[in-house]
Amino acid sequence: MPYADTGRISLYYDDFGSENAAPGAPPILLLHELGGSSESWAQVIPLLAAYRRVIAVDLRCAGRSEKPPGEFTMGDVADDLAAFAGALALPALDVLGAALGSLAGALLAIHHPARVARLMMCAVAPDMAGPTRQYVAERAEKVRTIGMRGVVDASLANSFPAAHAAARAAYRGLYLANDPAAYAELSLALARLALSAADWGRIAAPTLVAPGAHDFLWPPAIGEQVARLVPGARFEILADAGHFPHLQAPASLARLALGCFAR
Secondary structure, three states: OOEEEOOOOEEEEEEEOHHHOOOOOOOEEEEOOOOOOHHHHOOOHHHHHOOOOEEEEOOOOOOOOOOOOOOOOHHHHHHHHHHHHHHOOOOOEEEEEEOHHHHHHHHHHHHOHHHEEEEEEEOOOOOOOOHHHHHHHHHHHHHHHHOHHHOHHHHHHHHOOHHHHHHHHHHHHHHHOOOHHHHHHHHHHHHHOOOOHHHHHOOOOOEEEOOEOOOOOOOHHHHHHHHHHOOOOEEOOEOOOOOOHHHHOHHHHHHHHHHHHOO
């Protein structure tokens, strides 16, 4: 079973497409959303792995990775990823994140710049301040008392537009399978995240911000704010996606990612 124990955390990962990678092309690291796991990328992976080595990892407190008790920060999640890359002796990575994974990728680029060759973020916000922080924190506390089933319908309705009802139904089982205590801690780490304009300005990797046109939670205007904060960042809207482009428009996302990472 593919686990990497870094000494600080044990992370589950899947590794695909090594035989298809062009010489010198860095692996693509996929970072999932809150409530998901490496399995969230199932429709995207074969489209990317036809051309590149692709590594999909479960973040701490998600999927099959270790779920340590107690508080942690999103900075710890980024440190986990840097240690993971070191444990596998990976070169600088092309990083593709979605929602929570976008912010984990941004923090990896900020705090461990040598680990990131290029960065693509789908569904991202410049900060968690305001209603989003309150919503995420309140949902975390609710999950502790009533479990994942008590929040699943409202959570997925916010993330999947009506046009993606089939994708929502397919995702429901993955969401329900989360460990409530671990999900709550990861949620609170996200809720506590505070990033300044100066933090975003430290990202040196070539960056693409690519929100879904129908993202209710972090609409394109929010993503555009991030693109303006990252030096030289490009901005492109995925016309057929909502908050989770990798689940709602995998082919469009894969095409855009391959173009981004070929530059």
